[in-house]
Amino acid sequence: MTLAPNLPLAGTPAPLSPDQLEAALRDVGARRYHNLHPFHRLLHDGKLSADQVRAWALNRYYYQAMIPVKDATILARMDDPAVRRVWRQRIVDHDGEQEGDGGIARWLKLTEGLGLPRDYVVQGHGILPATRFAVDAYVHFVRDRPLVEAVASSLTEMFSPNIISERVAGMLANYDFISKETLAYFEKRLTQAPRDADFALDYVKRAATTVEVQQAVIAALTFKCDVLWAQLDALHHAYVVPCLPPPGAWTPGAERAA
């Protein structure tokens, strides 16, 4: 369904050592993780209006909501119970033990704190089509590509603690409509993400021992960076300058007419 992605290691003669592979994966993040996107700088530096922060939180909800679907898709492809026991914790983290618990519920605290009605957010009518296409591409990727690539695509979590620390500090300092409580989602992720990333990185380093598979896992992480970047591109294009939201997308106040 997709043409061949960029293969940064094309021409490399011998497989990388596990440490070299880790360095190559970290280099993808250093060049392409979405902390480099202008929208993130604006968000952290307090340069966005409340409506622009709403647009971000609304669209990002769709990503959050699909993460356990993505992880269940990966879980269904794992044949080792020991590996599944570890991976299933991701689904628990996002879905919680009961109503009101878990990462998705915590994201809804953020959107509710921003004044977006819960039903409007959950229905997803106002999100940018580009958000949906990018997030769905991620779910399709982990279903269709070899398992080691699916696991590797989760490795953006290696880079998330830094961005989360920046984000929480910057948003609390700069926006009076943001509180520590509405940012509870990120607090949890500071411990969950490194634990998940450590396991996935170890898995990838053990499984990717040939040049071909190493190229494929690096391409998988690049693809995932594209998924995150495209979401910020769409937000920036629709809500920053020039404002050009596509038809049917959320604009300030549309949630009240919905």
Added chain:
Amino acid sequence: MTLAPNLPLAGTPAPLSPDQLEAALRDVGARRYHNLHPFHRLLHDGKLSADQVRAWALNRYYYQAMIPVKDATILARMDDPAVRRVWRQRIVDHDGEQEGDGGIARWLKLTEGLGLPRDYVVQGHGILPATRFAVDAYVHFVRDRPLVEAVASSLTEMFSPNIISERVAGMLANYDFISKETLAYFEKRLTQAPRDADFALDYVKRAATTVEVQQAVIAALTFKCDVLWAQLDALHHAYVVPCLPPPGAWTPGAERAA
């Protein structure tokens, strides 16, 4: 994999007549077809640089290349030989009878006429991730949704003859790097698209006789308009103002370094 799309007819008590359904489908095009996108106006009015036209042609190639894959996916789901006999012509039109023939080859005439190396275009390395996500979303849609919705998603062809006439006249008049020969793709589509659209519209009008299915086919056409619109959004965002191409995307001259 997707949340429920907007259902413009929600609350309608009785099914529409076939003519009313056609009118509702045409109304989707009047409101959301990509001829309304600023990028198209710039393209037709000769306001784009040669590099901006190259970016459009390069990205749109991926869409063109996936159209026969999309149509083969639909063909594989049709159980009536009479219907398949009609639908298969779409694949012939795009793939041709031999090397150098067909819609994809004609699109490559355009990109070659614009000075983009054929291999660079066909490999697809420089296209925007958002292009890939949107086009792949279209292919996944016709695989995963009911057949009548898959057929309905093709109905943007009802609106294409107008845009093609505008585009060919506008581009020939305004760009000295565009010739009638490089636009050969569109010449053919002026007769192919209405023939295809007539058949698909008739199919949808016969099959969509309940409120639920009528809402679903209108949503399918809306989805397809989103697919086209998102591609122009991404181009506009990356190559018009402000210039912000995502990492790895084509920039003028990148094809020479590739």
